[in-house]
Amino acid sequence: xxxxxxxxxxxxxxxxxxxxxxxxxxxxxxxxxxxxxxxxxxxxxxxxxxxxxxxxxxxxxxxxxxxxxxxxxxxxxxxxxxxxxxxxxxxxxxxxxxxxxxxxxxxxxxxxxxxxxxxxxxxxxxxxxxxxxxxxxxxxxxxxxxxxx
Numbered sequence: 001x002x003x004x005x006x007x008x009x010x011x012x013x014x015x016x017x018x019x020x021x022x023x024x025x026x027x028x029x030x031x032x033x034x035x036x037x038x039x040x041x042x043x044x045x046x047x048x049x050x051x052x053x054x055x056x057x058x059x060x061x062x063x064x065x066x067x068x069x070x071x072x073x074x075x076x077x078x079x080x081x082x083x084x085x086x087x088x089x090x091x092x093x094x095x096x097x098x099x100x101x102x103x104x105x106x107x108x109x110x111x112x113x114x115x116x117x118x119x120x121x122x123x124x125x126x127x128x129x130x131x132x133x134x135x136x137x138x139x140x141x142x143x144x145x146x147x148x149x
Contacts, residue, residue: 010141012062016131019059022052023095023124027117033108046105049117053099056092063088070140077138084130091127094120 029045032038067081098116102109109117134140 010066012059012066013135013141015055015059015062016128019052019056020124020128022048022055023091024121026052026095027114027121030109030114030117034111034114039108040106042108043106045109046102049095049099049102053092053095056088056095060085060088060092066141074138074140077134077140080130080134080138081140084127084134087123087127087130091120091123094123 026045026049029038029041029048032041063085067078067085070078070081072078094116098109098113098120101113101116103113135142
């Protein structure tokens with residue numbers, strides 16, 4: 001299926017931009033009040049984490065749909081996709097636990113919550129690297145049938 005000449009099936013790469021940005025920003029916003037800078041950003045951090053988790057859930061669903069399209073003959077790509085998916089689920093779990101423990105929406109977070117978010121952000125970076133490797137290393141989601149020009 002196409003929309004304005006572009007395929008609409010690769011929704012996963014579009015959706016991941018939101019949780020990447022929102023979840024990467026969450027520990028930064030939660031660190032600022034602990035440093036005595038911008039002490040009133042706890043609400044923004046809360047909303048970033050919540051929206052990032054919702055977007056991450058949508059990205060997981062669309063990523064699974066993309067995973068199912070990997071041909072069975074592409075064993076290396078499938079293995080990389082499983083690693084990518086496992087890391088993504090682990091990362092979302094860390095942020096989910098942090099969100100559950102964060103307490104009041106406008107309160108500064110405990111250091112343990114911030115540690116979970118920082119670990120989640122580190123895992124987010126590794127997850128993104130594996131996602132990029134799927135595209136650039138294995139060509140997953142790349143349309144090689146179209147000629148440029």
